[in-house]
Amino acid sequence: YVSLFGSDDLKGMKITVTAGPTVEDIDPVRYITNRSSGKMGYSIAKRAIMRGAEVTLISGPTSLDRPRGVHKFVQTSSAESLYNAVNDNFEDCDALIQSAAVADYKPKNYSKKKVKKKDGDLSIELARTKDVAKEMGKIKADKVLVGFAAETNDLLQNAQRKIESKNLDFIVANDLTKEGAGFNTDTNIVKIIDADGNMEDYPKMSKEDVADIILDKVKAIIENQ
Ligand code: CTP
Numbered sequence: 001y002v003s004l005f006g007s008d009d010l011k012g013m014k015i016t017v018t019a020g021p022t023v024e025d026i027d028p029v030r031y032i033t034n035r036s037s038g039k040m041g042y043s044i045a046k047r048a049i050m051r052g053a054e055v056t057l058i059s060g061p062t063s064l065d066r067p068r069g070v071h072k073f074v075q076t077s078s079a080e081s082l083y084n085a086v087n088d089n090f091e092d093c094d095a096l097i098q099s100a101a102v103a104d105y106k107p108k109n110y111s112k113k114k115v116k117k118k119d120g121d122l123s124i125e126l127a128r129t130k131d132v133a134k135e136m137g138k139i140k141a142d143k144v145l146v147g148f149a150a151e152t153n154d155l156l157q158n159a160q161r162k163i164e165s166k167n168l169d170f171i172v173a174n175d176l177t178k179e180g181a182g183f184n185t186d187t188n189i190v191k192i193i194d195a196d197g198n199m200e201d202y203p204k205m206s207k208e209d210v211a212d213i214i215l216d217k218v219k220a221i222i223e224n225q
């Protein structure tokens with residue numbers, strides 16, 4: 001049980017959290033992004049701070065206030081800038097909780113001039129972005145790596161594939177087909193799937209309660225190492 005006023009059960013732990021979307025510019029006025037309010041990541045940062053952890057929050061653009069007591073806050077925009085920020089802060093953390101919604105593709109060529117509208121359709125060529133989680137998975141060492149996944153179908157198989165390819169300790173999956181899960185809500189309905197294939201199903205709860213469950217699992221893994 002964790003009191004509303006916080007405890008110190010995560011004292012001494014350095015936790016880095018990624019949150020929010022990435023934005024990939026097309027031209028000076030247009031971009032490609034992913035749906036994400038940042039609420040889940042900010043809730044994790046907030047709860048981790050209240051429980052005594054040293055928290056680094058790496059965040060794409062959101063409308064949320066910077067959590068009080070955050071040790072370090074890094075503002076990012078593109079997937080590339082998220083990668084750089086995570087990479088720079090990786091060495092010095094015990095756990096990396098990756099709730100950022102990273103764009104998988106970016107415009108292949110950025111246009112410095114605004115693209116003018118013409119008659120007919122427009123195609124924009126897209127190139128893959130860096131998979132930040134996968135890159136960090138390659139240099140994991142004894143750090144706890146947590147991923148997120150928002151799925152519409154084949155949730156379990158997709159989650160297991162991501163755990164393997166990104167070398168995650170566990171993944172928090174939300175089922176977008178359920179009301180009260182996912183984007184821009186204060187609640188979430190998640191399943192947590194770990195590297196051993198265990199799956200836990202949670203009922204609808206606040207994002208702060210989901211945060212505490214995630215942090216409890218991170219703490220247990222660190223303590224059992
Ligand atoms: N992720 C990342 N870098 C990317 C894409 C995803 O770091 N370029 C991270 C996310 O922050 C998340 C996890 O990987 O923690 C899973 O993201 P998700 O989009 O569900 O997985 P993908 O591998 O991109 O697969 P797909 O979008 O096809 O489902």
Ligand code: CA
Pocket residue numbers: 102103104
């Ligand atoms: Ca993706």
